[in-house]
Amino acid sequence: MLGMLGALSFLQKQVPGTERMAKESRRITDMPVREADRIELKVPKGEFVFRKKEGEEWQLEKPIQGAADGTAVGRLLSEIQFVESLQTLPSGKKDEAMMQNFGLGQPSRTLVIRMKEGVCQIETGRDTPIAGGVYTRIQSGKEGERIAVVQSQLTEAMDKDLTEWREKRVMPLLVPDVQELLLHQGTLEVEVKKKDGEWSILKPVEAPADPVAVMGVLGEISSLKATQFVSDSGGDLALYGLNAPSQSFEVRTKATNRILQIGLNDPKDTNQVFAKVADQPSVFLLPRVTIEGLGKVADRVRDKRLVTMGDAGQVDSIEVTGKGGEYRLEKEKSRAGWNLVFRQKTRAADGAAVDRWLISLAEIRANRFLPTEDPARMGLTKPRQSITLKWGGETNKVETIQLGDETKEEVFARGSTTSGAMVVPIALARGLPETALGWLPKCVFPADFGAVESFIWVVGTSRKEFRRAGGGRWMSGGEDQTMVGAYVKRLEEMEVVRWMGVPSKAEIGRTEVKIIAEGKEGKKVKMVVSKGKGEVILRLEGQDFVGVLERAGWGWLKQDPSLPMGKPTQ
Template sequence: MNWRTTLVLAVIALGAFAYLRFIEMKQPSTEEAKRQAQNVINFDRTKINGIVIQNGDEKIAMRRRDNKWRLETPIKDQADGSLIENFLSDLENWRKDATISAKEVEADKNRLSEYGLAKPKLKLKLTGQEGLPEILFGKDAALEAKMYVRFENSKETFLAGQSVRNDIDKKPEDFRDRKLTDLITAQVSRLLLKTPAGEIDLQKTGDHWQIVKPLQARGDDQKIADLIAQITTARIQQFVADDRGDLRGYGLTEPRGAITLFTSEDKQGQLLQIGAVPEKEKDQLYVRSAARGFVYTLPKKVEEILNTKPDDLRDRHLVRIDTNILDRITIDVPGRNKIVLARKDNNWTIASRKNAPANSSEVRRVIDTLQNERVTNFVEDVASNLPKYGLDKPQLQLTLSSFASENTAETKAGEQPFATIAFGKTQGENVYARLTDEPFVVAVRRSLLDQIFTDPVQWQDLAIYKFKPEQIHRLSVSAKSESVLARDAKGQWTWVKGTGQINQANLQSLLTSLSNLHAVRWLPGGAVAQHGLEKPQLAITFTTSPDDKNAHKLLIGGKADNATWSARAEEREGAFVISDADFNTFLLPLAAAPGSPSPSASASVSPSATATP
């Protein structure tokens, strides 16, 4: 045998092996084969495109097109897809409990009649997959929940469960889809509502709804979604008639109202007309679906939609803020310099003050407040008389902007305002306001103005000092008397002015509070004299360098309220308040009481680096 012959035989052998392997892979496993042998019928549900049920003289035919099931006979309408899918699942899992061979059946000529399978009333045929026989349903068996079934052209009979029979032994209308529409609320991009009072046109732009008619206004996303959901989740109560006949008896010749739902792909829309209340079923309402071409009844509460007024659907939020693009907040008060707050990563700075750190928590609080602020009243839909409301010369104007450091494909470099709120006159507990890109005048809570600081000092970072306790080198505390301490060459504290044993625990508490002092809040400008800071009751001076050149001074005045004290740091502009806890810590005695035990070594302040931050 030469090498060519050997090669040919090897190729043939390899091909045969591959073919046999392919055939083997296509064959069901032993376990799967056993399962299939127990099934009444084996089929691929993805190939099934039709179902025919013969129930006595009545034939019900359904077909699947574009993954949707429709009734074709005896009426044409949408079929209940979930009901059909459940039926197919039951059919897939339909098992033989026993088998009576064709030979046994033929041995007794009356056997098929006894089983109700000689001339069965109920038959089922699946189409779309070749070779599937028609299934014939007979009588109930003596065993509970079991019945007799067989295939057309076969006398072999099976004992099986009744679930499949129960799925198909129904009237045609039981297979009709009782959902009013296949749409879900999220798919709807426009709603047109016609009521006795007029027409309301709602359109969705991006993630938000707009009222387009009878006025241009922001829509309340949740209320409009709830309105749409009343339609998309409505269930048909009764199938009354097709819509080709006389509709006067249903009040649909001149409907009381109409609702049309649109999607981004469907510009024609799905029209639902609302008619009269049936004489007998007072809790229902006649409606006509143009898409399905039928008259139905729905629960009567659907007619509440006809009472909807434009103001019911308006967004009562003062302003919409997309925090993802909010980079600048400008506070403009006549006669004062503008305050500009700028976002830097996850924090905020005061851009109008050389990007000094801002109280980021306070900025976020104001943003949250504005986002949640709701209009107390829609005053005018056309702002034709701004002086009447003090909006020609607003007392405060707030501008929200995005910011780009350089040109991109989407945005230009620089600041891009997306909302400006003007606040005008106050009236009782309200203040008039207006978004400059909207034509309305609204009223909001007057107290909102108190939450928008117009003094740049109040926007400062609450951190007064950012040191470590070991960085403090010299300390002076002056109240009724002065105590002065300094570190020696070994970093241990010694008296410069004072006597007795140093209370190391009190000293460490004071250093910890002082080095990381945070204000509770900043006070408006001009508060120094008002809060007793011209004649402070406590002064603390400290240094943060070994040469004592980096000096800092904290002055504490009178009580701001029951739990805070006014204070001022000489290197910071403005006054602030500190907590009662910090104030009491600063008053702790630094000398140990006579007769008290000597502080342990662990209480001593250890030497450390004294680098200036």
């Protein structure tokens, strides 16, 4: 017999779920209490009634009417669902004297949970002599009454006062449903409204609003929690400065219109302010620093972008006037690159540089706004530069930017989508090339030139011709030139520091080297490098501008291509 019992014990340890089943058997109820719709609770800290309608949140019906703390109620129901009995009194052992001894003659706590499946009622008495348990009477559904010792965490979940049971959030919102936000503060009025899915500021100025910032402010309002409830009957509102609120935040949805009113500072703690919701009697305290932050809503939600382009890649045209001349950047029809239209000529632009500038422009944010400043004092009546962006496709959108005076770190600017001027980082002005030529690619050979197939090199009276042969070899005068390949590679990769207008003959200086290179399909590049007093100048035949080379890095051009790199020309 002992062997059989031992084997049974061993098997119970090995059977999956045995321990779980044992824990479930010790639970005080198997009813779905977390699906309850009404709770009646009587504890030393008060009597409370909670109700939950289908699809809605928990509400307090007693001792006040209002929203309940759904998290606290949920924790209570979870505790009832999973708390375990440590010991159960056998049926037939109960008598009145024992109930009095257990403290169940006059229970200290009574909890009634009502649900579709029935009623679960729990009464608690004294704590057990050994810590960790409490004597409990349980009536769960159609089961008979049970007397048990239950884990004392049950009473901890029940023993809360009104402040702990009520919803601390004073104006919870469904943020996506909000259509309008208003602030009234003395003579200041702020109105932020959503129309056709777009947020904009209507007061105190008309300007686009940043949707992310608006959602952030609404989220802060929704999460505002009372630090203390002062009164649930309202009383004399003048005591709290709420008969004539110093501030009010109004939040409108299609279905509701709720107003949070702000009164005086709490004289006992000036870091707190009295507040109430207009259609509710309760007066409560809120952190003053949070309210002060919400009072700056106009600056916080204003769209700080200089341009409101959604996708920089959709811009088709950029027109620039003022400092640096007039020119236009146009997207190629294939949308693969950009062209520069300047002095009635169209040239290939550095597409990567244009795209980078557009991305940086989209990221520019105002440091501050100057809605009432005189534009003349900021250099905006005669802007240094005006930039017009045009979008193609179905939008046909146009935005204009004007740049005024500069300081060391900032520049005054005005955008066509904003009201008044703003101050933006100086990076915006510095990011534009000084002239239209700054948009040209820095490489000397055009992108469609291909590999150099032959070239003529002239320095002083020395003149040599080189031609590419099969297998990557180079020939000159019928002989292999093994050193030429390295020279050609540097030639093909050569870039200027910048392009600029043609200087005077004196500035151009003495000619140092001439090179005529021929690429695929007979394309030619004829270049002359000269050294003046200030710059090393590169001139290209047929171009009405010149390039500037690095003063310390151009000497290799004069070197005989047939000699090892670094060896002086004979």
